[in-house]
Amino acid sequence: MMKTLRKKFILFAMSAVTILLIVLIGAINGFSWIILDRQSDSILHTLVNADGMPLPMDFPDQWPFMPAPDMDAVKSALFFIVHTDTNGNVLDVNIDQISSVDTEQAIQYAGQITGTSGKIDGYKYEVKQLGTDRLIFFMEISAQISIFIMVLSVSSVIAVICWLVILLFVVMFSSRFVRPIIAGIEKQKQFITNAGHELKTPLAIIQSNNDASALIHGETKYSKNIRLQTQRLNVLMTNLLTLAKLDEEVKLPTETVDISELICGIFSAYEDSASEKQITLSAKIQPHILMQIHMETFMQMISILLDNAVKYTPEGGTILFSVRTEGVHIKILEENTCENPHGTDPERLFERFYRGDDARTQNSASSGYGIGLSAARAIAETFGGKLTAEYPETGKIRFTAFF
The missing domain is CATH 3.30.565.10 (Histidine kinase-like ATPase, C-terminal domain)
Structure with a gap:
């Protein structure tokens, strides 16, 4: 029983720890992704408003606990711009601020967009109307993804290490935790077993004396009641002893x-x-x-x-x-x-x-x-x-x- 109870205790404790760590990792990384995503939105929006040439300016905070992007972050952004007319024909392509995309690729990306903003192949885009023409801004977000993956990896490794440390602690001290419970259960089972065996003899004597009295003096309602109650107590003792034996988990x-x-x-x-x-x-x-x-x-x-x-x-x-x-x-x-x-x-x-x-x-x-x-x-x-x-x-x- 000690082994079974220890296993159940360890399983329960580690299940609770696992759920807690998963919730924490999920919350930390979810919050991290939202902050990074909002920051990249702010940088892209700044580039769109400045037509790709941002000047030093003050930005209001976009979200609680998230500072507005500084000008260094905006100026270091990698982006390209595609200028199209009302029919979608490409009028101009500006790839001066990025080296990983050529003119042909920029035109292909412009042809794949839907709506006025979104994401496509590791780029965020936003459309700015210039009369009947459109300026389509594409900003690379690989840095955002890299930071998120790094935070996720580090937090996951720390969580695994913490899980293993807690597992070691729980395994080492599980015996101490369950020992009082085992002692109480053992005392209870021992009491039931002893009481059951001790009651069998007086019950058998009561039954035999009652049967002898019925033979000598005849059956009465009292002898019937005694027989009924002793039979019920015998059944109770048998079932209690069975449960005590099965609780011991002896094969x-x-x-x-x-x-x-x-x-x-x-x-x-x-x-x-x-x-x-x-x-x-x-x-x-x-x-x-x-x-x-x-x-x-x-x-x-x-x-x-x-x-x-x-x-x-x-x-x-x-x-x-x-x-x-x-x-x-x-x-x-x-x-x-x-x-x-x-x-x-x-x-x-x-x-x-x-x-x-x-x-x-x-x-x-x-x-x-x-x-x-x-x-x-x-x-x-x-x-x-x-x-x-x-x-x-x-x-x-x-x-x-x-x-």
Whole structure:
């Protein structure tokens, strides 16, 4: 359990750290890109207003926390200008401020623009109207992209280093963090195990004395109540011990078993109790289904499902139990009529000590402690399966186990 809890702690902690670092890196680089983009917009707009020959002037701030471009940045910008008439014919090309573009390339870029501003192949452009003619300004933004890539790279490397350092710290101290939790869990499991074993003997004595008294003095309502309550306590102790054993995550010895034959044997044991309540009990069990299981524990899971169904199915109701294969999966289904759930989430039925009907009393023959289904789900998960509950229609509940 220590290893499992440590893994979960490390996974949770590092997931939180990863999300935090991703958000920080995204925010830093997103903010950086917006600032660089706004600055390049300001420089290009300045060049457009000055027809490519900016003079020293004061600029207002364009955006909070972002200073206006200085004249050195404007004068060092790499740009070219294409002059066209109203029909798009090129009248003049000025490539004096850039060496990486020739006249033919400049004309090609001018023919590809759409709208009055935008980006194309690493250049920002803006169009200025001169009567019926147009001046198209193209400014290279490779420096902006380079700065952004550098900031992104540096911040990513720092984030990775921080992530590794935090991972080392979490791994080194995870044992110390989870040790108190493990100690509490171990004490709780030890208490349940000890209490379960200690209660078995007095319960057996009470049961045997009660049976002897019934034989000598005859059956009374008191002996019946004693027998009922001791039976319920025995079931509770069995389920609690099962949960404690499964929580220890000790690998159970398994064998290949024909579960079809096994379930048929368990199913027949509930026919009498179902007939007493006039419940229609039917089964559809596909023959010769083999599964690798720990027989005793698997039988307990099936018994819990059937016992739960017989207890809570009203008189005259129906219970359907089916076992079949679906591809590589084995599907075990138990469906029975029940009282209206009144909006209860079926998943809550698997909570330990949850009882769906608060009106049931401890003296009711059909009442339970709300621990059986928890044990059934734990058993299913032990064999790599999944046990779920749903209400397929009003007045019916269905439990499905997939393996």
